[in-house]
Amino acid sequence: MSPMTVGWFRRISRLAELRILLVVVAFGLVMWVYEPRFLKPDTINTILLYLSCYAIIACGMTLLLVSGGFDLSVGSVSALAAMVAAVCMKNPAVPLAWPLAVLVGLAVGAGVGLINGLIVARLGINPFITTLGTMLLCRGLTYIVSGGVGRSGFAPQFCWLGQGMIGGVQMPIVISLALVVLGDLLLRKSRFFRQNYYIGGNEQAAWLNGIAVNRIKVLNYAVSGTMAALAGLIFCSRLNAATPNAGDGDELKVITAVIVGGASLAGGKGTVLGAFLGCLLLAMIRPAISFLPIEDHWEKAVVGAILLVAVMLDRLGRREG
Amino acid sequence: MSDIGVVLQVTGLSKRFGAVQALDGVDLTIRAGEVHALVGENGAGKSTLVSLLAGVRQPDAGRILLSGREVRFRTAHEAAAVGIAAVFQELSLVGSLSIAENIFANRQPVNRFNLIRRGELRRQTRRVMEMFNVDLDPDDLVEHLSAAERQVVELLKALSAGPCVLLLDEPTSSLTQRETGILFSLIRRLKQQGTAIVYISHHLPEVLELADRVTVLRDGRHVATRRVDEIDENELIRLMVGRELRDIYGRGAVVRERVVPRLIVEGLSRAGVFHDVSFEVRSGEIVGLAGLVGAGRTEVGRAVFGADPAGSGRIVLDGRPIWPRRPQDAIRAGMAYVTEDRREQGLYLRHSVRDNLAAPRLERFRHRFGWIRDDRVDQYAEAICRRFRVVTPDIFQIVGRLSGGNQQKVLLAGWVGIEPRVLIADEPTRGVDVGARTEIYGYLRDLAASGTAVLLISSDLQEILGMSDRILVMRGGRLVARFDRREATEDGIIAAALGANR
Numbered sequence: 121m122s123p124m125t126v127g128w129f130r131r132i133s134r135l136a137e138l139r140i141l142l143v144v145v146a147f148g149l150v151m152w153v154y155e156p157r158f159l160k161p162d163t164i165n166t167i168l169l170y171l172s173c174y175a176i177i178a179c180g181m182t183l184l185l186v187s188g189g190f191d192l193s194v195g196s197v198s199a200l201a202a203m204v205a206a207v208c209m210k211n212p213a214v215p216l217a218w219p220l221a222v223l224v225g226l227a228v229g230a231g232v233g234l235i236n237g238l239i240v241a242r243l244g245i246n247p248f249i250t251t252l253g254t255m256l257l258c259r260g261l262t263y264i265v266s267g268g269v270g271r272s273g274f275a276p277q278f279c280w281l282g283q284g285m286i287g288g289v290q291m292p293i294v295i296s297l298a299l300v301v302l303g304d305l306l307l308r309k310s311r312f313f314r315q316n317y318y319i320g321g322n323e324q325a326a327w328l329n330g331i332a333v334n335r336i337k338v339l340n341y342a343v344s345g346t347m348a349a350l351a352g353l354i355f356c357s358r359l360n361a362a363t364p365n366a367g368d369g370d371e372l373k374v375i376t377a378v379i380v381g382g383a384s385l386a387g388g389k390g391t392v393l394g395a396f397l398g399c400l401l402l403a404m405i406r407p408a409i410s411f412l413p414i415e416d417h418w419e420k421a422v423v424g425a426i427l428l429v430a431v432m433l434d435r436l437g438r439r440e441g
Numbered sequence: 442m443s444d445i446g447v448v449l450q451v452t453g454l455s456k457r458f459g460a461v462q463a464l465d466g467v468d469l470t471i472r473a474g475e476v477h478a479l480v481g482e483n484g485a486g487k488s489t490l491v492s493l494l495a496g497v498r499q500p501d502a503g504r505i506l507l508s509g510r511e512v513r514f515r516t517a518h519e520a521a522a523v524g525i526a527a528v529f530q531e532l533s534l535v536g537s538l539s540i541a542e543n544i545f546a547n548r549q550p551v552n553r554f555n556l557i558r559r560g561e562l563r564r565q566t567r568r569v570m571e572m573f574n575v576d577l578d579p580d581d582l583v584e585h586l587s588a589a590e591r592q593v594v595e596l597l598k599a600l601s602a603g604p605c606v607l608l609l610d611e612p613t614s615s616l617t618q619r620e621t622g623i624l625f626s627l628i629r630r631l632k633q634q635g636t637a638i639v640y641i642s643h644h645l646p647e648v649l650e651l652a653d654r655v656t657v658l659r660d661g662r663h664v665a666t667r668r669v670d671e672i673d674e675n676e677l678i679r680l681m682v683g684r685e686l687r688d689i690y691g692r693g694a695v696v697r698e699r700v701v702p703r704l705i706v707e708g709l710s711r712a713g714v715f716h717d718v719s720f721e722v723r724s725g726e727i728v729g730l731a732g733l734v735g736a737g738r739t740e741v742g743r744a745v746f747g748a749d750p751a752g753s754g755r756i757v758l759d760g761r762p763i764w765p766r767r768p769q770d771a772i773r774a775g776m777a778y779v780t781e782d783r784r785e786q787g788l789y790l791r792h793s794v795r796d797n798l799a800a801p802r803l804e805r806f807r808h809r810f811g812w813i814r815d816d817r818v819d820q821y822a823e824a825i826c827r828r829f830r831v832v833t834p835d836i837f838q839i840v841g842r843l844s845g846g847n848q849q850k851v852l853l854a855g856w857v858g859i860e861p862r863v864l865i866a867d868e869p870t871r872g873v874d875v876g877a878r879t880e881i882y883g884y885l886r887d888l889a890a891s892g893t894a895v896l897l898i899s900s901d902l903q904e905i906l907g908m909s910d911r912i913l914v915m916r917g918g919r920l921v922a923r924f925d926r927r928e929a930t931e932d933g934i935i936a937a938a939l940g941a942n943r
Binding site for chain 2: 309310311312314315317318321322324325326327328329330331332386388389
């Protein structure tokens, strides 16, 4: 157990990310060989934009999965947060200033997250059922709040969030990359966030080790909800429109990406970096399909296949190890 | 000694798991109507052997002969079909189903429409229970049963098929003295019916009491098979370990005037669980807490630690009154708690040794801004592994793959690492082999010598008697007896635990 062994092993212990990184690189290379336009700046930009929405949500989702939780409501929450902010901004009587509207939107996300967290942690109800309920509830509320009709035409400053650029890079990409870097750093190095691995590993043992399990779980759900709200607001800003059916199906895509990136439904495993790579892989599929002689609706099937293969490879890897 | 024919014979059985040769050319002969014990340190190959016999795994080499006919099992199902039943330490019961449905799992009596006949199911369950003098309600849900009762149901499940060979893996680890006695009479009855019983146990006195012959395995090899009336405990240990292990409990430090009690508990009560429990543990002392399963010992331990806070009472630690409402409070005050259930509540089985060791003292690894220094964690983990002689290829090994003894060492070492003022150890050597046991006793002694107050909760009377400076006995939620080490006897403690009248 010399120091040399530790260093060498440390690099190998990033195996989960290494694997997905290799897949992403391989996929990119293969596509590029087949169709050189795949790696042109335009396509890369599209991929990154597509990915940014999911990556933001994935930050919160990774936190949850690592601690053994689960959030099906993110898609609906992103729509609800955006719609509430939109309705506030477009209110004929008292239009809300866009900064306040953004805060309200984020508060909606945090609020729903809080409710999820309290139900799961305090009442001990299965996260799947809980977030399924809030997912449906929020979707319904989105329709109610909006009257079934979308809203559009917001203040230009608000639109900058989604359409603006910093240093030639689009805002959503900047925000998502910043969050991914921050999230990965926190989950990897911060003692507070590292506790999630223990909670996901064995909740009872974590409790006996003095970890404030319930409190952290509630926080995780609140973070997930806030991230979902942020993603919803950014894309509402980008499209300059909030629609009641926005974000439909996002939750499954994000969960798929996070798992492909190395997390486990059982908890205790996973990193934000891995989740990001998972999102990257999934984001590369649609442009790839558009270049290939197959129809667009293959996307869902391909995503599903990737998930199954990823899970099977993970199980095989564990058996040998 | 019955000389009815050999019912089960094994020749040259071998099994390898990766780099580990778990079994190496083992021969074994089991006769009908005998109790054949299998002993050996953890990793000696006992569980592997039993899993091969039960059809859970397939051997790499060797043959298994049942009544002279060679058999090969691809699944446990096939083994069960030829009459080999096994009861493992990990119970296979479904909590949300009834006792009857568990005993006859997949073998329920059905009518011609393949629907379960509930009445008949109940009747057959009652018949099996009567055969073995068990008094439980067949419709009761398994999740409502105590650990010991579940063990009994698991046994009935194996027995209900009328096997000719019964494999038992540590059946008494969660049973009280009384329940063990009932199990033994059950086993003796099976013997008379001609069933062969293979019995794995770490508890050597039990083995010597119950078995007819005993086989010792070491490092996957067969070392010896002896008749029980030709061997004693010391000889068994010598064969198991390969060296003399005198006095595994070690000697306590010379009794000096230990003045200040580190832990004082007064009038601790929780409605319906324990009542008016008062005791103290002094610096450098090991106080043993004995009693039957269900007497409330674990509950008291957890209450003092804040895991399940008590309703009322007083706790004083190093002169300061404290009232831990959750483990965090107790840990901050300097308490450590080694749970009796290391798999479910103590360890992170899917995580590495390093992560497990770091768990109880995550706060100490915090650097500026709350960042963790991973290199410090690695150094700490390596040092602890060396000090506690944890057998593992490196600190990144997944704890679930370690042997029971090493898992327990990791759990204990993690808590010792926080340099606690008080250590509450609940069943610290349950399911641990003799070699690791001796080491654990040594560590507990060292800890006490360095000033920690140790509360040792154990169902192993020998352990309590060998380790404790003072012994407390609980019964029905109350502290009913106190003994000093010099005046304590096994009979005295049992009597107090049972409430027998002198």
